Amino acid sequence: MIHFLASIGRAVMAALAKVGSVALFALETISHLFRPPFYGREFWHALIQIGWLSLPVVGLTAFFTGGALALQIFAGGSRYGAEAVVPSIVAIGMVRELGPVLGGLMVAARVASSIAAEIGTMKVTEQIDALVTLSTHPMKYLTLPRVLAATLAVPVLVAVGDSVGIMGGYLVGVGRLDFNAATYLKNTVDFLEPWDITSGLFKGAAFGFIVATMGCYHGMQSGRGAQGVGAATKSAVVSASVLIFAANYILTELFFAA
Amino acid sequence: MIELRDIHKTFGANHVLRGVDLTVTKGNSLVIIGGSGTGKSVTLKCILGLIKPDQGQIFVDGQNVEDASRDAFLARFGMLFQGAALFDSIPVWQNVAFRLMRGALKRPKDEAREVAIEKLRRVGLKPEVADKFPAELSGGMQKRVGLARAIAADPEIIFFDEPTTGLDPIMSGVINDLIREIVTEMGATALTITHDMTSVRAIADNVAMLHDGVVKWTGPVNDMDTSGDPYVDQFIHGRAEGPIAAVR
Ligand SMILES: Nc1ncnc2c1ncn2[C@@H]1O[C@H](COP(=O)(O)OP(=O)(O)OP(=O)(O)O)[C@@H](O)[C@H]1O
Numbered sequence: 144m145i146h147f148l149a150s151i152g153r154a155v156m157a158a159l160a161k162v163g164s165v166a167l168f169a170l171e172t173i174s175h176l177f178r179p180p181f182y183g184r185e186f187w188h189a190l191i192q193i194g195w196l197s198l199p200v201v202g203l204t205a206f207f208t209g210g211a212l213a214l215q216i217f218a219g220g221s222r223y224g225a226e227a228v229v230p231s232i233v234a235i236g237m238v239r240e241l242g243p244v245l246g247g248l249m250v251a252a253r254v255a256s257s258i259a260a261e262i263g264t265m266k267v268t269e270q271i272d273a274l275v276t277l278s279t280h281p282m283k284y285l286t287l288p289r290v291l292a293a294t295l296a297v298p299v300l301v302a303v304g305d306s307v308g309i310m311g312g313y314l315v316g317v318g319r320l321d322f323n324a325a326t327y328l329k330n331t332v333d334f335l336e337p338w339d340i341t342s343g344l345f346k347g348a349a350f351g352f353i354v355a356t357m358g359c360y361h362g363m364q365s366g367r368g369a370q371g372v373g374a375a376t377k378s379a380v381v382s383a384s385v386l387i388f389a390a391n392y393i394l395t396e397l398f399f400a401a
Numbered sequence: 402m403i404e405l406r407d408i409h410k411t412f413g414a415n416h417v418l419r420g421v422d423l424t425v426t427k428g429n430s431l432v433i434i435g436g437s438g439t440g441k442s443v444t445l446k447c448i449l450g451l452i453k454p455d456q457g458q459i460f461v462d463g464q465n466v467e468d469a470s471r472d473a474f475l476a477r478f479g480m481l482f483q484g485a486a487l488f489d490s491i492p493v494w495q496n497v498a499f500r501l502m503r504g505a506l507k508r509p510k511d512e513a514r515e516v517a518i519e520k521l522r523r524v525g526l527k528p529e530v531a532d533k534f535p536a537e538l539s540g541g542m543q544k545r546v547g548l549a550r551a552i553a554a555d556p557e558i559i560f561f562d563e564p565t566t567g568l569d570p571i572m573s574g575v576i577n578d579l580i581r582e583i584v585t586e587m588g589a590t591a592l593t594i595t596h597d598m599t600s601v602r603a604i605a606d607n608v609a610m611l612h613d614g615v616v617k618w619t620g621p622v623n624d625m626d627t628s629g630d631p632y633v634d635q636f637i638h639g640r641a642e643g644p645i646a647a648v649r
C-alpha cells in the first residue's frame with residue numbers, strides 16, 4: 144500500500160516537474176521577445192515553413208470537414224424539419240470550433256514533429272553546442288523565431304480554413320442538398336457574429352504557440368542518438384495535440400460560458 | 402592562460418572526470434591524449450561551459466569562467482567539434498562565416514564570404530565547396546569545414562577535438578601544419594585532442610594524458626618518449642598489454 148502511494152506520489156511529482164519546466168521554457172521564450180538580438184531571417188524562414196507550407200493541408204482538411212458537416216447537420220436537422228439551419232450551423236461550427244481545432248491539429252502533426260526532429264537532430268549532432276560557442280543563443284536563434292511565426296501564422300491559417308470549410312459546406316449544400324445558392328450565402332452571413340470569428344482566431348494563436356513551443360521544447364530536451372530524436376518527435380506531437388484540446392476547452396469556457 | 406582545478410563530472414553512475422588539474426599557458430599548444438571514452442571531449446565542453454562540472458573551478462586569464470560575461474568569454478574561443486557539428490540548413494560558406502554575419506563581429510555579406518573562402522583554402526578546400534551544403538560533403542571535408550569555422554574569426558583560444566580523424570595522411574599533414582602555424586604565427590593558445598601520434602608530435606608543445614578521470618602525466622612533448630610512465634608508454638606505442646585495460 145505504501146509502495147503504491149509512493150509510486151503515485153512520484154508520478155505526480157514528475158508530472159508537476161514537467162509542467163514546471165515547460166512553463167519556464169515558454170516564459171523564457173517570451174522573454175527573448177524583449178531582448179535583442181533578433182534573427183529576422185530565421186523568423187521569415189519559419190513563417191514560410193509553418194504558415195505558407197501548411198496552407199494546402201489545412202485547406203484540404205477544412206474543405207472536407209465543411210462538406211461532411213453540411214451533410215450531417217442536414218441529416219440531423221431533417222428529423223425536426225429544421226434543414227434550414229445548415230448554412231448557419233456550418234459557419235458557426237467551423238469558425239468557433241472546427242477551424243481552429245482542426246487547423247491546430249494539422250499544424251501540430253506537420254510542424255511540431257518537424258521542429259522537434261530538426262532541433263533534436265541539432266542537439267544530438269552538437270549543433271546546438273556549436274551555436275553557443277559561436278555566441279548565438281539557441282533560444283533566440285531557434286526557438287523564438289519558430290514560436291513567434293507559429294503564433295502569428297496559425298490564426299491566418301485558421302481564417303483560411305474557416306473560409307474554405309464554409310465553402311465546402313456551401314458546395315455540398317447547393318450541389319447535393321438542393322439549397323438555393325443565394326439563400327445559403329445569406330444565411331451563412333446573417334447569423335455569423337464578429338466574435339464568433341475573432342474568438343476562433345485567438346484560439347488559433349494559442350494553438351500555434353502551443354505547437355511551436357512543444358516542438359522546440361522536446362527537440363531541445365532530446366535524448367542522445369536517433370532513438371532520442373524519435374522519442375522527442377513523438378512527445379512533441381502527442382503533447383501538442385493534447386494541449387490543444389485542453390486549451391480549446393479552457394478558452395471556450397472563457398470566451399463563451401455566460 | 403587556462404587553468405582547471407579539481408574538475409569532477411558524473412553522468413548518472415558514470416564518474417567520468419575525477420579531479421582533473423590542467424594548465425595551458427598563453428600562446429602554447431597542449432595536446433590531450435587518452436583512451437576512448439575517458440572524458441577528453443567532456444573536459445573541453447566543461448571549459449566552454451557547455452557542460453557544467455559537478456565540482457572544481459576553471460579560470461581563463463585568472464578569471465573564474467562562471468563570473469565571466471558569456472558573450473565576451475565565448476567571443477575569444479573557436480571550437481572544432483569531434484563530429485564537425487556543421488549547421489546543415491545553411492551552405493558551407495555561411496557555416497564558416499557564421500560568426501562574421503551576426504553579432505558583434507558582423508560585417509558585409511561579400512566580405513564575410515571572402516573570409517570564408519580564404520579560410521576554406523587554408524584547410525585545403527576549393528572555393529567550389531563554399532556553395533555546397535554540409536550533407537553533400539564527405540566526412541573528412543566536413544571536418545575541415547568545421548576547422549575553417551573554428552578559425553574564421555581569428556580567436557585567441559582554439560579547441561580542436563580530433564582535427565585529423567578521418568583525413569588522409571596528406572590532409573592530416575596540412576591540418577597539423579595549419580594548427581602549428583596558428584599557434585606560432587597568430588600567437589593563439591591551442592588545446593587539441595587527438596589519437597594520432599604523428600599529430601601529437603607535430604602540434605604539441607606540451608602533452609597531457611587523461612586516464613581514469615585524472616591527468617596521469619603531463620610534460621613537454623619531447624619528454625613523452627622518456628616519461629617512464631607506464632600509461633603513457635603503453636598509449637604512445639599502442640600496446641594491447643599494459644596498465645590500461647583493452648576493454649573499457
Ligand atoms: N551528455 C552526456 N550524457 C551522458 N554521458 C555522457 C555525455 N557526454 C559524455 N558522456 C559520457 O562520458 C564519457 C566520456 O565521453 P567523452 O566524449 O568525453 O570521451 P572522449 O575521451 O572524448 O572519447 P573519444 O576519444 O572516443 O572521443 C563517455 O563514457 C560518455 O558516454
Ligand SMILES: [Mg+2]
Nearest residue numbers: 441442483562
Ligand atoms: Mg571525444
